[in-house]
Amino acid sequence: xxxxxxxxxxxxxxxxxxxxxxxxxxxxxxxxxxxxxxxxxxxxxxxxxxxxxxxxxxxxxxxxxxxxxxxxxxxxxxxxxxxxxxxxxxxxxxxxxxxxxxxxxxxxxxxxx
Amino acid sequence: xxxxxxxxxxxxxxxxxxxxxxxxxxxxxxxxxxxxxxxxxxxxxxxxxxxxxxxxxxxxxxxxxxxxxxxxxxxxxxxxxxxxxxxxxxxxxxxxxxxxxxxxxxxxxxxxxxxxx
Numbered sequence: 001x002x003x004x005x006x007x008x009x010x011x012x013x014x015x016x017x018x019x020x021x022x023x024x025x026x027x028x029x030x031x032x033x034x035x036x037x038x039x040x041x042x043x044x045x046x047x048x049x050x051x052x053x054x055x056x057x058x059x060x061x062x063x064x065x066x067x068x069x070x071x072x073x074x075x076x077x078x079x080x081x082x083x084x085x086x087x088x089x090x091x092x093x094x095x096x097x098x099x100x101x102x103x104x105x106x107x108x109x110x111x112x113x
Numbered sequence: 114x115x116x117x118x119x120x121x122x123x124x125x126x127x128x129x130x131x132x133x134x135x136x137x138x139x140x141x142x143x144x145x146x147x148x149x150x151x152x153x154x155x156x157x158x159x160x161x162x163x164x165x166x167x168x169x170x171x172x173x174x175x176x177x178x179x180x181x182x183x184x185x186x187x188x189x190x191x192x193x194x195x196x197x198x199x200x201x202x203x204x205x206x207x208x209x210x211x212x213x214x215x216x217x218x219x220x221x222x223x224x225x226x227x228x229x230x
Contacts, residue, residue, distance in 0.1 A: 033216045043204065043220035056217050088156060094216060101148065102216065104158035 002027065004105035006091050012111045018079040021108045025072050025093030031055075032074040033102060034066060037088040046089075049074050050096070078110075086112045115140045117207050119221035126195050126228055134190045134224045136205030142166075144210035147181065147188045148218065152202045161203075164188065195228045202226070 005024045013019050025032050034046040045058040049068035066076040072093075078085055088109050092102035116139040126132045138147065149161040162172065164181050172179045176193045192199055202225045206218040 031216055033218075035218075042222050043206075043218075045217050045219070048216040050216075058217070090158065092158075092216075101160040101163050102218065103160065104150075106155065106157045109156075 004091055004093050004103055006089075006105040006108050008108060009106065010109050010111075012113065013081050014113050015081055015083060017081050018077060019081060019110060020075055020077045021089055021091075021110070023074045023076075023091030023093075023105060025074070025091075026103055029093035029095050029103070030072050031094045031096055032068055032072065033092045033094075034074070034076050035090045035092065036060075037090060037107070038084075038086070043090075046076065081112045083112050086110060115142075115145075115207050115209055115219045117205050117219055117221035119203075119205055119224050121224045122222070123225040123227065126226070128196060128228055128230050129194050131191060131193050132195050132226065132228075134192075134203050134205075134226070136188045136190065136221060138186050138188065138205070138207045140186075140207060140209055142209040146208045148206040148208070149179065149188075149190050150204045150206060150220075152204060152223070154201070158204070161190075192226075195226075197228050197230060200226055200228045 007022045031050045033048040035043050037043045048056040052068045063079045068074045088107045090107045092104045094100045094102050118137045145166045147164045150158045152158050169181050178191045180189045202223045204223045205221045
């Protein structure tokens with residue numbers, strides 16, 4: 001069974017631009033969560049999608065948004081990029097999100113210049 | 114609010130030594146789940162274990178063992194006879210039933226384990 005895949009793996013953007021990251025969960029998994037990892041703040045929960053609906057949201061500004069498609073693939077978007085958005089963005093999937101372990105992808109490393 | 118504390122920022126051991134990684138959590142929920150993840154240099158988080166709040170039995174998996182004590186709100190992880198391949202950052206995480214979904218993990222700051230020959 002293929003694992004969680006994330007594209008692209010690396011991305012360089014400049015301040016003010018916007019970016020879209022993609023995540024394909026493990027086949028059959030319907031819940032997709034996103035996390036941001038930075039040296040200063042550590043791993044922080046962004047949001048979770050289940051059956052195309054946002055089911056939970058972390059404490060991030062509205063510049064961070066996401067969506068989920070009918071095939072469970074998910075995208076997250078960051079608009080008006082700031083230097084502080086430079087981070088490793090991790091996506092995780094679970095069958096239903098019901099207290100099961102989350103399987104993480106390799107992440108997308110975003111650098112904002 | 115929930116919180117996970119991993120007081121050990123970095124630990125260095127020589128191969129074959131035993132090492133314990135500490136994790137202390139805070140939560141007001143009576144139903145919650147605790148996790149340990151490993152993050153090797155490649156960056157991908159690897160699931161190691163999940164434990165629910167009603168199961169305080171310790172668990173052993175090969176060289177890995179976990180000690181869950183509700184009385185001290187701790188969920189410590191021990192690696193016996195450490196190996197170089199164990200070098201990684203280890204994260205403890207908490208998920209509360211009150212958040213409506215277990216997918217919202219609150220992570221500790223991680224402990225970097227360096228195992229040398």
